[in-house]
Amino acid sequence: MKKPDISLWWITIAVIVLIVIPVVTKSPILRESVFLILLYMTLALSLNIILGYTGYVSFGHIVYYGIGGYVTFSLIYFYGINLIVAMIIGGLFAAAIAYSLGQAILKLRGAYFAIATIGVNEAVKALVNNLDAIGGAEGLYFNIKVYNAYGGAENAIWLSYYLMSALIIITLIVNWYIKKSKFGLGLMAIREDEDAAIILGVDTRKYKSLAYMLSALFPGIAGGIFFFKNGNIEPENAFHLVKSIEMIFMVMLGGFGTVTGPVLGALVYERIRGLLLINPLFKNLHIAISGVVLLLIVLFMPSGIIGYVREKIAKIRRYIE
Amino acid sequence: MIDVWVDSIIGGLLLGLVYGLAAIGLNLIWGVMKVINLSHGAFMALGMFVIYLLFTAFGIFPYFGLVIVIGLGLVLGMLTYFVALHRVIDAPELSTLLATFSVSLFIIGVGTFVFTTIPYAIDISLGSISFGNITILGTKVATGLISIAFTAILYVFLYKTRLGKAIRAVSMNRVAAELMGVNTTFILALSFGIGIALAMSAGALIATIFPFTILSGGVYELKSFVICVLGGLGSPLGALVGGIVLGMIENVVTLQIPTSYVPVIEFSILVLILLLKPSGLLGGKV
Secondary structure: OOOOOHHHHHHHHHHHHHHHHHHHHOOHHHHHHHHHHHHHHHHHHHHHHHHHHOOOOOOOOHHHHHHHHHHHHHHHHHHOOOHHHHHHHHHHHHHHHHHHHHHHHOOOOHHHHHHHHHHHHHHHHHHHHHOHHHOHHHOEEOOHHHHHHHOHHHHHHHHHHHHHHHHHHHHHHHHHHHHHOHHHHHHHHHHHOHHHHHHOOOOHHHHHHHHHHHHHHHHHHHHHHHHHHHOEEOHHHHOOHHHHHHHHHHHHHHOOOOOHHHHHHHHHHHHHHHHHHHOOOOHHHHHHHHHHHHHHHHHHOOOHHHHHHHHHOHHHHHOOO | OHHHHHHHHHHHHHHHHHHHHHHHHHHHHHHHHOOOOOOHHHHHHHHHHHHHHHHHHHOOOHHHHHHHHHHHHHHHHHHHHHHHHHHHOOOOHHHHHHHHHHHHHHHHHHHHHHHOOOOEOOOOOOOEEEEOOEEEEHHHHHHHHHHHHHHHHHHHHHHHOHHHHHHHHHHHOHHHHHHOOOOHHHHHHHHHHHHHHHHHHHHHHHHHHOOEOOOHHHHHHHHHHHHHHHHOOOOHHHHHHHHHHHHHHHHHHHHOOOHHHHHHHHHHHHHHHHHHOOOOOOOOOO
């Protein structure tokens, strides 16, 4: 295994600094927005594994976030299982679903794969809408007493925050190691030319399944933490197709296939979104503006911010992955 | 009892024809350009609102307004092609998916700003046809017939005119078509324009029978995906057949199971067909 170098150290330290700010200031407002940024970073980095490294456009990736969320929420709601155990089960469940679905849909390439993932998301959403045992279309709501096991609601929110912080650090490190490993090299070979990769002896089926599974694991856990903190879960916000697009947007904005890119993309996206929503002039037009920005990125900067910097300044490549 | 079944089957058939028309737009664009048009639903919603405004503000009867919708669709579609797609037409599919999606965001964003998300409806009546215990609304019959007419016109255009031949040539092999002197850029733009015009007119027709919001397009877009995959991506006739199948499922199957299960069935069909027979039921080229 490759030893971590400067390109991993500085980005990890930068994320840790971001995490520590609300802890030091004890500011709830700051904590909420950093929590959201960390969630976005986790989602973007997870998607990066299948979209950025492997080149498979998973358009309905939010489905694993929703599945993880529902499993975690139900385990706590019905059986009173501890959050940490429940969220790990939720993540593993999402990964298992991804693995078995992957056996089938990863055979599809290009746009067919993208449509299939949209189909999977919508099918799961419609199914959950009909499962009355887990709340159906109305979803589930926690009784406030649930949080007593974690020392009250205030402590439970901080616990969610710390868990999300741990998750993003792990996701970040995993992303870096994948990129630097033989496994990552195989994935990138698939991205560039899948047929050539097969001929060169890459076990594409195994590699793709593994990548898809990993990219479902972290969103599953993140969904568990988010909906625990949220106190309610319903199909509309667990399987929201727009969130899938937001994930893709963040990866593209930062630079797909890089480690720093999705992290930066998530940060910038959350900030832009916040600014647009606060501004009275743009508040009602923020969707339209996101559309224009996305189009400009796709047309003129397809490799994203980090990709662009890496292309232009050769010396910096050693330090920014 | 038999009346209920006949009623559902006729209703499903008429609805299916409109769905088919919408899906043909998506299918044509895929067949010619290999682009999945994620702005399809947004343009359908735009068609709904254009026909609504023509009716309420200028008093133009919706079925005559369709001519304006088609013209507008052609212009907007070609414009969209040159602004958003021309630069990335040869890039990996992620670029075209995102480019068309950003157009969708723009339309939905501005539409939400102007119309908000409250439901609208076009209040027209063409009476109804009834025999025995079965009653069919005139507006539904009209949308069904217009959809058939449009499909027929498109078919004649694609198979009997020089321009249609050029479109089919480009869909088969763009480089070869270019070598034969076809202006491929124009053909691509035109195909996108026709696809958008079809989407907008299907939206306009749906607006005459159902209430709609600016976000309604999304639902019909997903239905169009299912239809296209069902009938075979790139096959216009397949899209019509797929549309009818879907219309039937919605109207007939719901006699036996709750309506809320329909999306589960639809999207399971989508994924299954993609896996088992990706070329669709009729599987073919334009």
